[in-house]
Amino acid sequence: MDSRDTAAEPPVDALRSVFHLHExxxxxxxxxxxxxxxxxxxxxxxxxxxxxxxxxxxxxxATARGGREDVVVARPVQSGIDGIPWKNIGLFLATIASTLLVGALTWYYIPADELLANPLAVFRAWPFTAAVLGVLATHELGHYVMGRYHGVDVSLPYVIPFIFPFGTLGAVIRMRGQMPDRKALFDIGVAGPLAGLAATIVVTAIGLSLPPVEVPAWALEGSSRVIVFNNPPLLDLIATALGEPTEYTDPAVSVNPVIIGGWVGMFFTVLNLLPVGQLDGGHIVRAMLGESQERVAALVPAALFGLAAYLHYVLGYAIDESVGLWGFWGLLSAVIAFKGPANPIDESPLGTPRLLVGVATFALGALCFLLVPIEVMTV
Known part of the structure; x- marks a missing residue:
């Protein structure tokens, strides 16, 4: 139910104590x-x-009438979904299609001519789609559930379809309401990475337990350059705990594509925990440090550009590998930082338990970080 149906008359008396009301x-x-x-x-x-x-x-x-007056705008708080979320549904279905197609062609090695002859063969990639979308959806639903818990107007997740290598660019939610305090900002910000990491660990463990896939001969022919997705430390830890391999010496055998869903979850966790603007890391650090977060955010683009320069000029990596990746995120983080973080109404500081959860969240995120997540190798 929409709260517009139950909103009382605005409390004008509370406003008059700090506002000279004309009309x-x-x-x-x-x-x-x-x-x-x-x-x-x-x-x-x-x-x-x-x-x-x-x-x-x-x-x-706001201001009105040529800046000669102030205007206080009161609008009802939405506490539910208004109508059928067609845009969310449409993007979700489109992302199912894109991840199925990319999964079939890239990770299950189904030839394009076979897909043209039998389009239903694309559904052989459903485990890959379930893994990737399961991790992303769980992350965003963590934000959504905690936002609703704190009475903040948040949208359902928007999943973004894309092409190679994963069939998606991730997922986002919109926080349209005001943030009541730093506790709510922290809880909403941290809920996504923690929920997403829980799903990531489960998906990775399942993927490691599944049998590998065979790489057909035609996929091994042609170009001698291949794109390699290196293992984050967390993935290696899970593999070691389960006693399962993450790579094979036989080039005709590849890891189960469900593991890629775990890799995606870890990689997007690192990106989301960058402490800038409206990213999860920005929300968490803003809640932990207050307005000092903006000084931290100002350092992030420089750090990412420096990382890209180090990989290129010192270690000799090409621009089309992780150099370009970190350079792109350096530019994007500068734009995000410029727009600024969410500002809560109540600036009361967090208690020790939440601060410890915040530190633990960034520590878990560090286990997902790789200096060189992607590189091109000659075989």
Whole structure:
């Protein structure tokens, strides 16, 4: 049910203590209060937020009438899904199709002419699709469930279809509501990586326990250059615990593609834990350190560019390998950092238990990090 159906009248008396009210208007389901703020904007929101929230509203401050007046905008908080999420469903189905196709062609070595003759053969790649989407969906649903728990308006996950090598670019959710405090920001931010890592460990263990796939002769012919996805430390730890190999000396045998779902989960965990802007790491560090997070975020692009330069100029890796990967993320992290992190209403610091969980989360993320996740090798 949408909270717009149950929202009470906005608590005007709470607003009058920090706002000189001139006029009130309604614009659809929004209530607009025109006047002059008696305190700075962030203080105004902090002072009235709790009363408006209890009445079923979120508040924002803007300017109106050529900047001569302030306007407080109160809109009902959404507490449910409004209608059928067709966009989420459409993207999910498209990503199922893209991961099935990429999985069939790339990881199960089904020739393109066989797929053209028998399109249903693509479903032989369903374990790969289930592994990749299971890890990504679990990560995003961790955010979603915790967002709903804290009463923050968050969308269902949007899964993004793509092409080689995984058939997807990952998944995202949108946090459309205000963040009540640093505890909620931390819980929502950390829930995704922890849920995703739990799914990643399960998927990796299953993949290691499944039999390898045979590489057909035609796939071994032609180009002598192959793309290698190196093992993160966490993957090697799981393999060692289970006593299972992660590679074979026989080139005609390859690991089960379900393991790739685990690799994807680990790699996206590293990227999501970068402590910048709206990434999970940005939310977690913003909640842990407060506004000091922005100083940390400013160092991330430089660190990634430095990593790319080290790989290229010192270790001699080519641009089309991990050099380009870290360089791209250096640029992207600069853009994300520029947009800034989420700012909670209540800046009360976190307690020790949450700080310890945050440190543990980054430690687990470090087990997923690789200096050279992808490289091109000659065989």
């Amino acid at each position: 009130t208007r309604r614009d659809g389901d929004r209530v607009l209060f025109y006047g002059e703020s008696l305190v700075p904007e962030r203080m105004l929101v902090r002072e009235v937020w709790e009363a408006f929230r209890e009445a079923g509203y979120e508040v924002q401050v």
